Amino acid sequence: MLDIVTPTRPLPGxxxxxxxxxxxxxxxxxxxRERLIPAEPEVIEANRVPxxxxxxxxxxxxxxxxxxxxxxxxxxxxxxxxxxxxxxxxPAPAYRATLSINTGMFSTALTKGGTPExxxxxxxxxxxxxxxxxxxxxxxxxxxxxxxxxxxxxxGDHYVLNGTKRYITNAPIAKLGLIMARTHAEPLxxxxxxSAFLIDMDAPGxxxxxxxxxxxxxxxxxxxxxxxxxxxxAANLLGGEEGKGFLxxxxxxxxxxxxxxxxxxxxxxxxxxxxxxxxxxxxxxGEPIANFQLIQAMLADSRAEIYAAExxxxxxxxxxxxxxxxxxxxxxxxxxxxxxxxxxxxxVQIHGGAGYLAEYDAERLFRDARVYRIYxxxxxxxxxxxxKQMLRDFVAGS
Ligand code: COS
Numbered sequence: 001m002l003d004i005v006t007p008t009r010p011l012p013g014x015x016x017x018x019x020x021x022x023x024x025x026x027x028x029x030x031x032x033r034e035r036l037i038p039a040e041p042e043v044i045e046a047n048r049v050p051x052x053x054x055x056x057x058x059x060x061x062x063x064x065x066x067x068x069x070x071x072x073x074x075x076x077x078x079x080x081x082x083x084x085x086x087x088x089x090x091p092a093p094a095y096r097a098t099l100s101i102n103t104g105m106f107s108t109a110l111t112k113g114g115t116p117e118x119x120x121x122x123x124x125x126x127x128x129x130x131x132x133x134x135x136x137x138x139x140x141x142x143x144x145x146x147x148x149x150x151x152x153x154x155x156g157d158h159y160v161l162n163g164t165k166r167y168i169t170n171a172p173i174a175k176l177g178l179i180m181a182r183t184h185a186e187p188l189x190x191x192x193x194x195s196a197f198l199i200d201m202d203a204p205g206x207x208x209x210x211x212x213x214x215x216x217x218x219x220x221x222x223x224x225x226x227x228x229x230x231x232x233x234a235a236n237l238l239g240g241e242e243g244k245g246f247l248x249x250x251x252x253x254x255x256x257x258x259x260x261x262x263x264x265x266x267x268x269x270x271x272x273x274x275x276x277x278x279x280x281x282x283x284x285x286g287e288p289i290a291n292f293q294l295i296q297a298m299l300a301d302s303r304a305e306i307y308a309a310e311x312x313x314x315x316x317x318x319x320x321x322x323x324x325x326x327x328x329x330x331x332x333x334x335x336x337x338x339x340x341x342x343x344x345x346x347x348v349q350i351h352g353g354a355g356y357l358a359e360y361d362a363e364r365l366f367r368d369a370r371v372y373r374i375y376x377x378x379x380x381x382x383x384x385x386x387x388k389q390m391l392r393d394f395v396a397g398s
Pocket of ligand 1: 134136137144145246250251254326384
């Protein structure tokens, strides 16, 4: 029997008291409504989040949401953090993309696998708003992360890194990097040939490519990171030990998958609101199209699926607070992003011909949603992760 945690039950492990957190959420919703959404045309036009908004996001502490308070962050619990990300799923995805490597994958890997000294330095910098990137994917390894080729070779009290990372969010603007590289040429059991390195993105030998042209999510920048004889102090080896990089990446991905699931939920909610508004305003055959049952079916299916994703979000977060919740993080990411794809598709359909025009939000939301089913692990990778866990549990129990 599944022990579903619903929003009406208190969640374990929350670190900011609920009243303060609710006040913060109210403030954030106002910021989204009054600052982030009105600036969307500027973000889309310039293909970047303007500096004045980045400064406001930093001032609000958005880069340190998950960092412990003693290191300059807000110390939010998983559930609180993911609720923030759901809100940030409403405005253009560029905002979440810019801050969520700091608050998600970068800080998760450091919190779970960094030494106290590394945490003090790098989490503090991330919380202060130095933008971070996370380098796992490469030209020849995406889903098959353990096959990455970037090499790290020990040379005295340094490692020398060479390789290329691909589709790296924030690469053109990042100051901090967590880069996965091979410390053994041959594969080792449990992928212990991979280590993780903390790097300054302006170190000699580190180059970010120019931003890739994407289908959607304008302002969320991705690019290659090229590493040529980059000398990294051995003190920057995550956890001070070789072979911990794959584990760090997978743990970070659990957090990243909750974040993408929540962002997709927020985007689906916004899309549905857009569809609902259009359906009540647009008239056909002399009445609002919302009166027609076939339109209502699309609205109702969308609402029910959003509700299902929301329940999964609460439950997956509560489980992640208690310990490893790989299956639930993957299941939530898979369901929520696929659900979001169906919702934005219906919302375009509700708009009819207008839904195909760039001047309506429906068209942009449709394009923005598409990558959620791909990054932080495709739907097909989530299926593999879920099935692997199920089969293991079944064998262990039989
Ligand atoms: N939490 C903690 N430990 C984990 C873990 C997790 N989520 N995932 C893996 N591990 C550890 C475990 O110790 C595991 O061994 P056991 O399962 O025997 O305990 C070990 O790492 C090896 O894991 P696994 O056997 O699952 O490795 P695989 O090479 O089979 O991994 C997949 C395969 C496809 C699951 C992995 O490569 C993956 O997630 N790829 C997708 C990467 C991705 O999402 N990329 C896109 C975005 S990058 S920003």
